Amino acid sequence: MRLSKTLTAMAVASVLLGGCQATAQQSAANDPVVVQQNLPEVNISYESFTLDNGLRVVVHEDRKAPIVAVNVWYGVGSKDEPEGKSGFAHLFEHLMFNGTENYDDEYFGPFERAGATDMNGTTNSDRTNYFQNVPTPALDMALWMESDRMGHLLGAVTQEKLDEQRGVVQNEKRQGEAQPYGRVFGYLAEQTFPEGHPYSWSVIGSMEDLNAASLEDVHQWFNDYYGTANAVVVLAGDIDVETAKDKMNKYFGHIDAGKPLKKMKSWVAKREGEKRATMEDNVPAARLYKLWNTAEMGTADSEYLSMLVDILASGKNSRLYQRLVYDEQIASMVSGFQYERQLAGQFFIIADAKPGVDMDQIEAVIDEELAKIIAEGPTAEELARTKFSNAAGFVRGAERIGGFGGKSDILAAGTVYHDDPGFYKKSWDIIENAQPADVQAAAERWLSDGAFVLNVVPQPQYTTAEPQADRSQLPEVGELPQLDLPELTTFTLSNGLEVALAERHDVPTVQMRLVIDSGYAADFGNKVGTASYTMSMLREGTTSRDSLELSKELESLGTNLYASASLDNSTVSMDSLVTNLEPSLEIMADVLMNPAFSEEEIERKRGLWLENIKKEKAQPTAMAYRVLPKLVFGDDHAYSVPLTGSGTEASIQSLTREDLVAHADTWLRPDISRLVIVGATTEAEIKPLLEEYLGQWQAPAVAAPAKQFTDVQPQQEARVFLIDQPGTPQSTIIAGHLAPQDGVDNEIAIDVMNTILGGSFTSRLNMNLREDKGWSYGARSSWFAADEAGMILASAPVQTDKTKESIQEILKEFNGYMGDNPATADELEKVIANKTAKLPGAYETKSSLLSSIVDTLEKGKGMEWLESYGSRVRTLELDNVQQTADDVLRPDALTWVIIGDLSQIEDDVRALDLGTVTKLDSNGNEI
Known part of the structure; x- marks a missing residue:
């Protein structure tokens, strides 16, 4: 439903549910009778009020979790930009994250410590918004921060910050335009609206206009559009309207309304002719x-x-x-x-x-x-x-x-x-x-x-209140609530299938995930891509339903059903409304036990699959993740496959129906599976349904299969692999080496160590390459932790002319971490605060809770272990983190995959003398 559809700069991108009663409606004379369930009745309760300075506030009370969503919208977007200043709205959005007169530091810092989630800012043609979910005790901090940048920003917007964020935005533009079809929507805006129309330029703007943006221009933009009378603040969650009034007056009541604005209401510009x-x-x-x-x-x-x-x-x-x-x-x-x-x-x-x-x-x-x-x-x-x-x-x-x-x-x-x-x-x-x-x-x-x-009403005469909030210091975040997760009920079906149920009755839906111990590591010794292809075919028809019938039934029920494979597991996932749970389960069982593997559907999918592989190889990051595993794990390992799971053109071309049937017969069995359920149901309600529809799923008489893993030795020297992508405005840098597998005793230390290095917005890598240098839209590192082995990965798309320097900075961060710039107590405290403070709101949705339970059970742990995560993180000491960095990081043995215009970057990369340099094609084959 498109009730809140908005598109961001780069993308063409308490609820009460009434009873559903079946009614019959007679369609047109030549149509069959259509049986249609009434749409759910939806009511999002709210109260609204306006401060004396014109700031509109909307409050929605929802006490299911101790968190509050703070959502600030300004009625300004790219449509409000004058000629020659395209991209200003989006550029200013970036500047709003770079500190204020009373908190001149990175905006994300206090929020990360407080455990904020869903935090970001976006710009589209019509509005700019800033939002975050915070634990209830952190609400004062969040309102102080939002009001400080609404009323106390300009003194902190310097030429240095403007130049830095201009570079970040330009790299964002380069990154977008470097993607396939990345220049289309800017061109379409120019061609489909008349000159001067507010939609005839892109949200991100032109390089020329961004380069021309002066500090005076930016200050004027804030004065023109960031007054309270042009803003709306929505507070949703663990909050009531009286509390909201007190806090909003305290923090926002003294801010100026801003200048009167003229706003166009409609200009469709309907076209004639082709x-x-x-x-x-x-x-x-x-x-x-x-x-x-x-x-x-x-x-x-x-x-x-x-x-x-x-x-x-x-x-x-x-x-x-x-x-x-x-x-x-x-x-x-x-x-x-x-x-x-x-x-x-x-x-x-x-x-x-x-x-x-x-x-x-x-x-x-x-x-x-x-x-x-x-x-x-x-x-x-x-x-x-x-x-x-x-x-x-x-x-x-x-x-x-x-x-x-x-x-x-x-x-x-x-x-x-x-x-x-x-x-x-x-x-x-x-x-x-x-x-x-x-x-x-x-x-x-x-x-x-x-x-x-x-291919625009006269503005009322607003007044402002005397300042009430203490602007000399940031409000302290109060004591955070303890994580309280639902109990996990476990039982076993008659066929041996283990079931784990967590009840969550907030909205009438049930989500479940069948986890099978296979994944595309199970392809080892066979054709790569078989597991992913087999699982995807489950949605392409059963022996009693063809592909379109199956899709139509699910859509009519409002049910989502997916089947897929990851590296270590294959899954069948379902999300159903409670009212349609039984027919949805019947379809899920049919998909699981009676896949048709129709030759016609196999061939239809094959062409689409091959096209998708082609697209992966055209997208630099996807291309790198196709190539890197084989370089790190070697040829003879179950993990030396494209991390996308899609296989290769040759393997997919050679797949037969017999291959898919054999994979399903071998690996889709209840004795190596677990069903995890989160939703509005009980064991008494769900168990009989599961017995009826999944109880017939029996394990074959043969012994259960097991994935085969070979030993893999860490690379001892650094190596560089270059892939040419002529004409691209960016280079994509991926570097990795072997690391411990998932579930090791020091997994929290590894995660925290990586978060400091490159696992968050304020991490060292991102602050260096994006915020300090302005060479990249984002640089990150991650711990890819699989069942048998893992990888430490660093990634950064950077502007072409800074490829060599970016590599040097990545190495500087790795080496410094292990040498003269170890993790600091402040960094550790910030990460611990972030990881613990956001826990109460981390499981707001069923899908997030389901994923965490699945991961916990896969580690052989229970809900007590999951609930104790915060206390285990808080016991981590700085020495643990530094020792982990020394044990895990191996910058002298990184395998580098660098994709870019080799005519511009190859000589510079070779001059770094990192190690042996090899050129590869897009398939990872040596040239």
């Missing part, structure tokens, strides 16, 4: 973009078009997927979306052509299906299905108080975009009451012409 363009780019497949300028956000037509695009181009059951990908097999991907913005909308259809397919052939099918839906409208069944599927998604999103799509986001969007926190109800009513004829009429109004193929 316009076409061709763009050349370094992409793995030809892609068609077809779009129309349409009704603005909040209108009925925008909602109708959102439903239409689902029916036409979203998901396996959409008309265009069935025509282009499934039946005619001329496209490897088709998608679509209604891009909802305040002044205008845009309706997108996107398709990737298979090799050798003429784009005209694909466009002809799109035009044919569009003409058909304009002439006849969607069927009642199609409309009902997309309504229910989207409603289920909205309910799941509203489980969270913060983050993208959470309740604070929904309320903030309604307030900023429509001056109504509860505007989502109006959208909900439009969607619920929509009829096929409504959607058909909207399609005819907006999509019959004008395709592009590529």
